[in-house]
Amino acid sequence: MKRLRLAAAVTVAILGACQQDTGPAIDITDVRIIAPMPGSGAGVAYMTIANNGSAPIVISGVRSPQFERVEMHETTIDDQGVSRMDRLVQVDIPAGESAEFRAGSKHLMLMGAEADTAAGAPVTLEFEYSDGLLLVSATLQNRLPSE
Numbered sequence: 001m002k003r004l005r006l007a008a009a010v011t012v013a014i015l016g017a018c019q020q021d022t023g024p025a026i027d028i029t030d031v032r033i034i035a036p037m038p039g040s041g042a043g044v045a046y047m048t049i050a051n052n053g054s055a056p057i058v059i060s061g062v063r064s065p066q067f068e069r070v071e072m073h074e075t076t077i078d079d080q081g082v083s084r085m086d087r088l089v090q091v092d093i094p095a096g097e098s099a100e101f102r103a104g105s106k107h108l109m110l111m112g113a114e115a116d117t118a119a120g121a122p123v124t125l126e127f128e129y130s131d132g133l134l135l136v137s138a139t140l141q142n143r144l145p146s147e
Contacts, residue, residue, distance in 0.1 A: 025053030025131055026093075031138040033110070035119045043067070043117075043140070045108035045125065047101045051093040053131075059091040059099075061128040066140075068112025070125065075104050 031047040051057045062070040072088040091106065093099045101107050108125070117123070119142040127134045 025051060025055075026057055026127075026129060026134055027052055028127070028134065028136050031125075031136055033123050033125075033138045033140050035117070035140045035142055036110075036113050041111055041113050043110040043113060044103075045070075045101065045110060045138075046103065047136075048098055049091075049093060049101065049127075050098040051095055054095050056095055056130075057093045058130045059093070059127055060089075060130070062108055063126045063128075064110060064124055066114050066117045066121070066123050067110040069110075071109045071111070072106065073109050074106045 027050040029048050029050070031045065033045045034043050036043045049059065059072070062072060064070050072091055073085050074088055075083055075085050077083050088106070091099055099106060110123075117140065119140050121140045123138055123140050125136045125138075127136065
């Protein structure tokens with residue numbers, strides 16, 4: 001009888017642990033998607049990606065139905081002060097940390113805009129990461145003169 005009670009208690013504890021809702025491990029905030037400049041098919045996107053989970057997250061790709069291609073890039077400045085932009089194959093975010101996508105750093109390049117993609121249009125970004133797929137929607141904004 002004691003074994004049966006112990007087995008029942010362990011089962012309840014396991015089920016309780018499985019049912020706890022710890023919220024999403026990934027959270028994307030402060031999304032800004034900038035429309036391509038006239039004559040250019042490339043826009044840019046900035047955001048903050050937080051890993052609220054207890055394990056690292058790997059973002060392996062991003063796509064959008066409004067653009068032919070979305071690439072993760074990072075701008076760096078070498079020893080001579082020359083700026084260069086490198087394509088990132090993935091972005092690793094340790095548990096409890098964030099990745100900032102902003103001007104002069106990591107960012108998304110959105111290339112091959114659909115013909116009707118202009119400021120004010122809705123854009124969906126689909127992030128592929130180690131735990132699945134996350135959709136983020138935002139309104140396409142005009143590029144500011146200082147950008």
